[in-house]
Amino acid sequence: MKVIYAIFLPFALLFSYRLYRLAVNYIAARRLGIPIILLPVSFEDAWWMLLKPLFAWVEHLPWGLGRWYAYTDIGWPTEDGTKTVSKIGETFMLVSPNRNQLVTAYPPAVERIYKDTKTFIRPDPFKDVFTFYGQNLSSQNGQDWQRHRKITGPAFSDQNMRYVWDESTQRAREMLNLGMAGPQSIAKLRSDFELLAMHVLSAVGFGQDNDTLTTTPPGHRLTLMQALGFILKHILTAIIFAGIRIPDVLLPSVLRQLKLAVSEFRLYMQEAVLHQMRQKGSGSRTSLLGAMVNANEAEKQLQSEGSASRRSYLTDDELYGNLFVFNLAGFETTAGSMTFALPYLATHPQVQEWVKEELEAVLPRTSNIDYAQTYPKLVRCLAVLYETLRIAGPIAQLVRAPVTTTMLPVPLDQHGGHTRTIAIEPNMLVGAHFHAMHLSPRWGRDSLEFKPQRFVSVAEDGSETLTIPPGDDAMYAAWSFSPIICPGKKFSQVEFVAVVAYILSRYRIEPYQEPGESKEAASARVAGVLDEKYFNISTHLRRPEAAKLSFVKR
Numbered sequence: 001m002k003v004i005y006a007i008f009l010p011f012a013l014l015f016s017y018r019l020y021r022l023a024v025n026y027i028a029a030r031r032l033g034i035p036i037i038l039l040p041v042s043f044e045d046a047w048w049m050l051l052k053p054l055f056a057w058v059e060h061l062p063w064g065l066g067r068w069y070a071y072t073d074i075g076w077p078t079e080d081g082t083k084t085v086s087k088i089g090e091t092f093m094l095v096s097p098n099r100n101q102l103v104t105a106y107p108p109a110v111e112r113i114y115k116d117t118k119t120f121i122r123p124d125p126f127k128d129v130f131t132f133y134g135q136n137l138s139s140q141n142g143q144d145w146q147r148h149r150k151i152t153g154p155a156f157s158d159q160n161m162r163y164v165w166d167e168s169t170q171r172a173r174e175m176l177n178l179g180m181a182g183p184q185s186i187a188k189l190r191s192d193f194e195l196l197a198m199h200v201l202s203a204v205g206f207g208q209d210n211d212t213l214t215t216t217p218p219g220h221r222l223t224l225m226q227a228l229g230f231i232l233k234h235i236l237t238a239i240i241f242a243g244i245r246i247p248d249v250l251l252p253s254v255l256r257q258l259k260l261a262v263s264e265f266r267l268y269m270q271e272a273v274l275h276q277m278r279q280k281g282s283g284s285r286t287s288l289l290g291a292m293v294n295a296n297e298a299e300k301q302l303q304s305e306g307s308a309s310r311r312s313y314l315t316d317d318e319l320y321g322n323l324f325v326f327n328l329a330g331f332e333t334t335a336g337s338m339t340f341a342l343p344y345l346a347t348h349p350q351v352q353e354w355v356k357e358e359l360e361a362v363l364p365r366t367s368n369i370d371y372a373q374t375y376p377k378l379v380r381c382l383a384v385l386y387e388t389l390r391i392a393g394p395i396a397q398l399v400r401a402p403v404t405t406t407m408l409p410v411p412l413d414q415h416g417g418h419t420r421t422i423a424i425e426p427n428m429l430v431g432a433h434f435h436a437m438h439l440s441p442r443w444g445r446d447s448l449e450f451k452p453q454r455f456v457s458v459a460e461d462g463s464e465t466l467t468i469p470p471g472d473d474a475m476y477a478a479w480s481f482s483p484i485i486c487p488g489k490k491f492s493q494v495e496f497v498a499v500v501a502y503i504l505s506r507y508r509i510e511p512y513q514e515p516g517e518s519k520e521a522a523s524a525r526v527a528g529v530l531d532e533k534y535f536n537i538s539t540h541l542r543r544p545e546a547a548k549l550s551f552v553k554r
């Protein structure tokens with residue numbers, strides 16, 4: 001009997017405590033008078049991430065009893081789309097035994113949360129998600145964040161965008177030369193675009209003309225793409241087990257592989273830093289890696305001098321922390337946007353024709369396409385990126401918490417016509433539902449359609465500019481906004497436009513028709529695959545191998 005008590009008592013106590021916390025949080029949420037979704041566990045429970053797959057059956061319980069399950073994953077907004085918001089309104093509260101989280105797709109509230117970075121900071125433990133190599137730009141608040149930002153800023157100057165353009169065009173040419181003869185599955189396109197984006201990033205950001213991303217150099221056991229790819233695929237496991245020291249023989253094979261990938265990627269970063277130090281002084285432009293290595297050397301100099309003035313420096317850990325985060329943020333997002341854009345274009349031939357008109361008017365007949373002359377005129381190509389990110393953006397949640405009790409506007413009714421304010425306490429999490437905000441009827445009746453034309457306004461003289469349509473106070477935040485706006489915004493735009501312009505000027509993209517399949521059925525199949533998105537570090541398709549695209553030479 002005693003043994004049974006000893007086993008079950010801790011569980012009973014834990015269960016009672018969680019029930020008590022749920023009740024306390026529920027009462028606090030009720031006072032705000034906004035819709036509530038009750039969750040027995042939340043994505044703040046690290047142990048739940050491991051157990052969650054075992055409970056998938058919960059979703060199929062009758063009377064909506066298992067509805068909570070969908071909200072327990074950090075990436076739930078990606079799959080949710082407009083479902084929750086259209087049912088219960090633009091602002092609601094996720095109530096769990098951990099912290100309450102206010103979720104909002106209401107533009108004035110979203111603006112307040114992300115513009116006021118002094119009040120709404122990146123909270124623990126979310127800010128440390130990508131710190132297993134060290135603190136970095138994405139894990140800091142306040143002055144430390146400013147320091148990291150100032151150091152990395154010069155690498156994103158307009159002057160460097162010419163290199164992004166040239167490198168992207170060259171890599172697109174290589175990708176096409178390698179063969180678009182047969183139909184390409186969307187899964188294959190994703191891996192091709194990942195490689196392309198990594199090449200562009202390592203050339204422009206890290207100053208390396210790196211043709212060895214997919215070969216294993218001496219002293220390594222994995223290629224760079226294998227190491228980074230494995231870490232990204234298993235990032236949640238990597239985060240949970242980052243600090244645990246267990247001998248290799250006792251680890252399950254996936255953790256052993258992960259450990260290898262993490263140490264291999266560290267080695268690649270160390271080699272890149274060494275390479276950069278040897279190259280120092282050669283070349284006129286500031287690469288991202290160059291800027292970071294200089295700041296790291298400044299730190300060492302200051303330490304050796306015992307100086308107290310430390311305004312522009314990066315420690316060793318911060319150098320590697322930033323290198324990892326830029327590697328991660330710089331290729332996954334852009335590769336994803338290109339992978340989504342192509343099937344959307346394939347299923348919307350009239351959009352392709354519209355883009356082709358622009359390409360015929362702007363691109364010269366020669367293969368030498370100059371950045372400064374060409375890029376600003378490719379407004380329709382850029383609009384394709386804006387629309388792709390509106391419908392299939394890579395970000396699921398950017399969680400924040402106020403440092404003090406703060407008022408936030410919420411809509412009074414479903415339609416957001418009238419506003420009141422509610423008080424958000426410091427222990428509460430807040431975050432935008434970017435997917436619902438970008439697909440909201442505020443964008444018009446066609447908000448769920450792929451229609452890049454919505455981002456182009458035409459002046460009386462026929463000239464076109466990229467404009468965020470005013471809609472019914474619609475808000476666009478694919479790269480977030482100032483001050484924590486994505487530093488790679490222009491980088492990703494130039495890369496996307498260069499690649500898409502290169503492909504569309506040479507090929508027409510069509511849904512591949514399986515034998516006996518009609519054009520309409522093939523298009524519907526691609527559209528069906530596009531509808532099934534999920535989140536793992538960025539937005540992915542559940543069945544990318546189930547649809548193929550044909551590249552028809554123009």
Ligand code: HEM
Binds near residue numbers: 325394398485492
């Ligand atoms: C389509 C492509 C991209 C999208 C949609 C995107 C989106 C975003 C968003 C929404 C944030 C804000 C995150 C936050 O508030 O915590 C962000 C931050 C960031 N992005 Fe991007 N990004 C893209 C491409 C890039 C590229 C190409 C790079 C680098 C070359 C990059 C590097 C970063 C970094 C380092 C941060 C953290 C910034 C900070 O905390 O100050 N991103 N990105």
